[in-house]
Amino acid sequence: MNPVLKVEDLSIRLPVGADRPYAVNKLSYSLYPGEILCVVGESGSGKSMTANAVMGLLPKAIQVDKGAIIFDGKDLISLEEKRARDLRGNRISMIFQEPMTALNPLMRVEDQIGEVFLIHSNLSKQQRKARTLELLKDVGLPDPEKAMRVYPHQLSGGQRQRVMIAMALALEPSILIADEPTTALDVTTQAQILHLIKELQRKHGTAVMFITHDFGVVAEIADRVVVMQYGDMVEIGSREQVLNQPQHPYTKKLIAAVPPLSAPDREIEDRAGQKPALSVKSLCKTYVSPGGWFKPARTVHAAQDVSFDLYRGETLGLVGESGSGKSTVSRCIVRLLDADSGEILLGGSAIQDLDHKALVPFRKQIQMVFQDPYASLNPRKTVGRIIADGPIAQGVPVAEAMDRARELLKLVELPETALERYPHEFSGGQRQRVGIARALAHNPQVLVADEAISALDVSVQAQILELIDTLKKKLNLAVLFVVHDLRVAAQVCDRVIVMQHGKIVEAGDTKAVFEDPQHTYTQNLIASIPGADWRSEHQPTAVGQPA
Amino acid sequence: MSILRKLSTNKVALFGLIVLVFLVLVAIFGPYLYETSPWKMVNRPFLPPMENTDLMLGTDTMGRDVLAGLVYGARISLLVGLISTMIALLIGVPLGATAGYFGGWIDEALMRFTEIFQTVPSFALAIVIVAIFEPSVYSITIAIALVSWPPVARLVRGEFLALRNQEYVLAARLNGQTNRNIILREILPNTLSPIIVMASLMVATAILLESALSFLGLGDPEIMSWGYMIGAARTVIRQAWWLSFFPGVAIAITVLALNLVGEGLNEALNPKLSGKRES
């Protein structure tokens, strides 16, 4: 079989001052008709850059240094712009990562899809309309007729991504490039979209270049896999080869960092008689977005009758899809939000009604680790101050607080010199360590981690998870671990709570919940995890056990 | 600092900065080095520039040295610009910060108050204030400040609204820090770059405003300023172009320099615009 696309010895130069000279270095591979080629690698490895080069959409400042991209016997790189434009969207099309921003917010769905026909075909207005409708039906949008007339903001993320797919497939291209099309979506939505891509690809025999950093996704849909690191292609092979017998150490490391989708056996401590560190009873929180004149107010029940206990030395997972109320609950608990009703007992004291001042002593006992390692540290403060300011605010003398900060840095395995440096001088993982150190500065009993690892690369994720686990044991912490990645939850939590629409639908020991989910929602959730079969505990793990 | 370094790589901004530094030096030291009083009638009226080596820029309607006027005027133009901006910041920043941080009815009330000031046409308001409290540097400065603070308040409020739910602010709240501390230590430093950028442009606008007021005859009669010079010269613009030309150019250059620096700062401080990662 002849490849539809051949990348030959492709090097893309980065502008001076970038972190490395080449975004992509001497890359060669082929894409065959009807196959799904997954390109994986950590952030910054050059995945998107390759895709952009194929599309001819490289930023102006970035130049192809040498090499060729052969499509249809023509070199896309030296092809003149006008001819290349004829191919774009027509023979080669692309889907992007962010469905929220990839559609023009000011144009109706119909017009955005119709535009593709307008540019590349001479269909009449009626015909364009008919084709658009067909496409929307194909990608499974509910009520496609109505969907044609709406604006992107009236669609959910998954629906938008479907629109993007419809647009990309409008002219039955030979190649579809998908740059992390599901990263921003919920697991269940992701599963649907992956399924859709695969189905359409089969139907039309399209060759798909699928960029992702999620090995679960790779396991789910790839025929062949390309692994990239720092602009180099380190490995290429069939899915089975790469996933199960990785050759290159980098690939091995990446795969090792992916947690298996099964809860390890844990000793289940009997907590009876123990006093919970944190006890939440019937917590309710409703958001009312004020309506206008005569416009009904929009109410969201983000937490409804949420109750649970959390004991020292255990990790309680809070899982559920986006919008299910996880953050709301965790913020209510730390009193960043005021709950509407319910009780929050911290070490036995009710804190839900305390005011700002009265709360101050309790702040020490419960602390939080935040999601975004970039936004959670004040960029204008030294790491030392970031950690020490909390205790200082509580009345600890500055010198003492700084000494403690130094100790904490050691605890989270950061060099002491970090004290005088600013957050921007650290990597994401290191920042997250600083965030943890800050949370620990008060010697809290309860630690709430809201998506504390979601923004990190897999290998870094593993390190942070390990750190939290160690600290928990060392300091006998009670950890409330909010996470949407079930693989992670399975690995680190002693117990999990599953939330949907602000309600707890299921709660129990991790292993029990994962192996025998009771609620349909939980079942659904678990079934949606990509690559569920791969690396479940029944399969031999060739790469050793992660933490 | 890194901002200065970034600025210095931006040639245009650097040029603006050099001009500005020069102007500031003139404003501070000029009057000591150039001792001719700008009010002293030193030669015949309407002496064109370059005709007399002592009076390079010529003389005005009453035989006063134009160059002296420029040198002494630099001080007042810059001072009015700077001080009115400072006052505007002193009003706008706390107001915007309070509104943005606390939100709710405080925000509503403060923003209504701001809206009142924004609804009155600002130039007209400035004119009325100056006319009513009689033209003097003080009334001019205050009038300019009074009409220029609302955008500051809005900007700061916007920043605070965006930042108050930033995770590091939440962390500070969890730490039990007082609101005052959070506003002053956590959020404010992070709003500084847009404020600085805005302030640099406000100084420019204030200088323009001062000159416009002077042009309308609402300048301080005690003090030589560029605006006054143009205002006084406009009636003789046909006979003596240089009388309004030089101060006009001086204003334009100052405002230009401030703008260049402001834009340079904007580029240096605003990662969105720094253009490195562009696609």
Added chain:
Amino acid sequence: MSIQTLFYIAGRLIKGLLVLFVIAIFNFFLIRAAPGDPAKVMAGEAGAADEVFLQQLREQFGLDQPLYYQLWVYISNLVQFDMGQTYRQQMPVFDLIMDRLPATLLLTGTAFVLSLGLGVLVGVIAASNHRKWIDSAISVAALVFYATPLFWLALMAVLLFSVFLGWLPAFGMETVGANYTGWDRVVDIAEHLVLPAMTLGLFFTAVYARMTRTSMIETGRADFVKTAKAKGMSPARVTFRHTLRNALLPVVTLAGLQAGQMIGGAVLTETVFAWPGIGRLMFEALFQRDYNLLLGVFFISSAMVVLFNLVTDIIYCLVDPRIELTK
């Protein structure tokens, strides 16, 4: 337009009226803080006056009443949309303002449309040639116009176009006494309009050009622009169909804010070009201490600002489907 939108607009208008009301009271006291009163000014002009004359005038204007009573009279009249009489012209303030308002609206409207159109065009050209010489040239020109005092520019324009070249009339709104009608009159007014609209517009052209440029460049980096490019569109089409419309949103907001302010800002232009608008009316009223007139002009121009802001919001809502006119 939905019923909600109508309610929204009504709500905004009521809010605007409240703001105007507060402004009216604020202005009332502000103006009374000025030394002198209209009677004194008139007496001064008369070149001779005695207390009897002044007293007569004050009585006539109602200025002999206590201040709170005057405020009460003013406000209760205002509520009935009566702005009182001018002291000098002895005619209803409202009529006088309505006499002058069209001139101001014509001037500012033209300047506004001109500057918006030209500014956006130039901004787009600059942005699509980002980092080329034409971009630099436009940016520099915009900066220079931005930095140059308006009145100075006006003087220079008169000097060049009216005096030396003799192409355009230098002042007024139409050729007085020519009694043109129909099309001739339009042409005549248009000729008079060129210089003032140009000077007033140049500054704003610079503002919009700069803003459009920045906005275009920023929007050019948006994901949906990449999507559009990936569809194989020509750059021009991408610019006009996708980038421009989105980039215009912030420009529209700014423009709306400035459209209102332009009326107050036209004082300088109206003075230099003897344009019979309300900016000048205000300026004269101020020096004549014609309280009612001054308050009236302030009220009307503030009302314009409120109105323009509302119109901007409505336009914004029409252009951007994400915005709903509620709250």
Added chain:
Amino acid sequence: AEPTDGGTLNVVVQPEPPSLMIGIYSNAPTQQVAGNIYEGLLRYDKNLEPQPLLAKSWESSEDGTTWTFHLKENVTWHDGKPFTSADVVFSVDKFLRETNSRLRQSLEYVDSITAPDDYTVVFQLKEPFGPFIGLFETGTMPMVPKHIYEGTDYKTNPANHHPIGTGPFKFDEWQKGSYIHAVRNDNYHQEGLPHLDEIYWHVIPDAASRSVAYETGKIDVLPGGSVENFDIPRLTGLENSCVTSEGWEYFSPHAWLWINNRNYPMSDKRFRQAIMYAMDREFAKNALWNGYGKIAKGPISSKTKFFDEDLPDYEYNPEKAKELLKEMGYDGTPVRLMPMPYGETWQRWAEAIRQNLSEVGIETDMVATDVAGWNQKLSDWDYDLSFSYLYQYGDPALGVSRSYISDNIAKGSPWNNVEGYANEKVDQLFDEAATAFPDSKRAELYKQVQQQLVEDVPVGWLLELEFPTIYNCKVHNLIDSAIGVNDAFGTAWIEQ
């Protein structure tokens, strides 16, 4: 050349008048326009000799207390009603007594006004009043239509918006902020007049724009004071541009520096004299007034009657000023200097005098005000030195004594004895001079007053101002009376 009929005259009026009802509003711009619409009984030639206008002749009794005026018989108001002696009696005795404060003071001397028949009016005075015959000019004593105003509230009569007079031009339209338009009165009582078809008074608020308007031919006449002095040489240098300083004889504007005699250091005569010596009035005249005008020697203008040639001069002499200051022991107390908010020239003048004073050791703080503030401060005596200029109205009893007699010290007006000078001798001399008869006797008394005042320097006389009127040379006979452009353009004509 022979006058030709027809044509449009374009004149600048600055500022825009508040109203055209000249009987109520007696300011200059009102008169400039309304002087063409309304008329008085007499007009005055450039030597201030009375000429017939609505009155064809007049005579006085031997003792100067009974004045009889014979009116023209063919005069009609613009609305067609005849003009009669009843109108005169109404205008002077009722209307103007109530509305015209300047005339009211002069009418104190008038005992009665009667109309024996339709075309005769008799003024009976209580005692001889020297300047009486100078009161009949349009601005001072305009005739208003009795049939329109009698029994109404004069100030709010709707006719004020559409003035009805007897003048050579009829009011047509007032586009507020733009122009005022008047058209030829076809029924004018002077045969063959007026020559012009119509007149436009243009409102152009900016001085520079006014000169451009003239330059570009849009304007034919720039009345004195309507462009900045610096522009005058250029404008007069234009082709076909004529200039005249005539037409101000009746007003004879006299510029001076109010000196607040009440406060130290101005209360010291030597300080006031020092100011006179310190000021370089010659420079100001040349640099600021283009050499127009004449340095004022004393309180009475050299253009009016009773000017004393032999007054001593206060020449520019800073040394002398310093000596005087030293002699009085001036301690350097700074004084406030208030310029006149009437244009650039006055501002510059204040700056120049400030510099002059500082050179002899008197430091000044400049006080910035607008017209209203300036009026307020002057009438409240809240000033040290202030610029001003006053009209002389052709006779010291009308335009001069008001600023010096102690009876006139009263807060509330910027036009009376604002400086607070009180000298019994001067009071008495002015009083006698007003009612003395005949003129030779008055001249003697005024001479004494002038000597005394020049010695005391109650105010600092600056300049007898001249406001040159610039006009297109195709306009002829533009100014033919002592009030110049404030009079009707009845005899003016345009060369076609």
